[in-house]
Amino acid sequence: MSNDEQLKIIVVGPIGSGKTTISNFLADATEISSEHRPTKGVRILEFEIQSINVRNKFVKAEIELWDCSGDHRFETCWPAVRDKSHGVIFVHNGKSQDYVRELEQLYDYFVNQTGLGPTNCVIFHHDQDNISVEIPKKMSPKLSRISQVSCNTEEGANKLKVDFQSFLGTLISKLQEHTDQEEMSLMRDNILFAA
Numbered sequence: 710m711s712n713d714e715q716l717k718i719i720v721v722g723p724i725g726s727g728k729t730t731i732s733n734f735l736a737d738a739t740e741i742s743s744e745h746r747p748t749k750g751v752r753i754l755e756f757e758i759q760s761i762n763v764r765n766k767f768v769k770a771e772i773e774l775w776d777c778s779g780d781h782r783f784e785t786c787w788p789a790v791r792d793k794s795h796g797v798i799f800v801h802n803g804k805s806q807d808y809v810r811e812l813e814q815l816y817d818y819f820v821n822q823t824g825l826g827p828t829n830c831v832i833f834h835h836d837q838d839n840i841s842v843e844i845p846k847k848m849s850p851k852l853s854r855i856s857q858v859s860c861n862t863e864e865g866a867n868k869l870k871v872d873f874q875s876f877l878g879t880l881i882s883k884l885q886e887h888t889d890q891e892e893m894s895l896m897r898d899n900i901l902f903a904a
Contacts (some may be wrong), residue, residue, distance in 0.1 A: 713769050715767070715770070716773065717793055718794065721777045722779055723779045727837045727839055732774050735774060735869070749778060750777075752775075752845050763882050769827065777791055791822075798833060799830065799834070809849055809852065812832070812852055816830070827855045828856075832856070834857060856876070
């Protein structure tokens with residue numbers, strides 16, 4: 710098995726929740742700004758991470774981070790965005806009172822309808838104003854099965870990178886398990902066919 714993995718990860722959430730800030734930070738992009746400039750459609754950031762711990766081995770991964778606009782007028786892009794995705798990062802900042810309903814709608818579209826599961830997702834509760842956004846005590850049953858992390862790109866920057874690498878490790882491990890199962894199935898089929 711190759712030690713180089715390729716992952717397509719979608720970043721979604723309400724308008725102004727900090728998706729672009731987090732995406733730029735995770736990709737080590739230089740244009741990290743506190744000024745809100747809405748994303749039009751989608752931005753794709755490509756980068757590599759050299760050492761992700763997967764089953765006690767370190768692998769290199771090429772990441773495509775698809776930073777999606779929170780504006781629903783760009784929904785026509787969503788089928789292409791979600792195609793062949795491996796994981797979803799949900800971002801919210803607590804400013805919107807309706808964020809749970811919006812995250813549930815995004816979960817239905819990007820996770821339920823694609824066959825991904827809660828382990829292919831993470832929710833970043835983004836604290837862009839350094840006021841300590843807490844993980845909500847009550848989430849809907851749908852969202853409560855997803856790993857949730859409070860994050861800030863300034864104060865808790867190292868923690869965010871570690872949490873992201875942990876998420877990547879989970880995704881790669883699932884991909885490798887799926888590949889291993891397919892290979893075992895092929896071998897069983899070949900043995901039965903040869904017998």
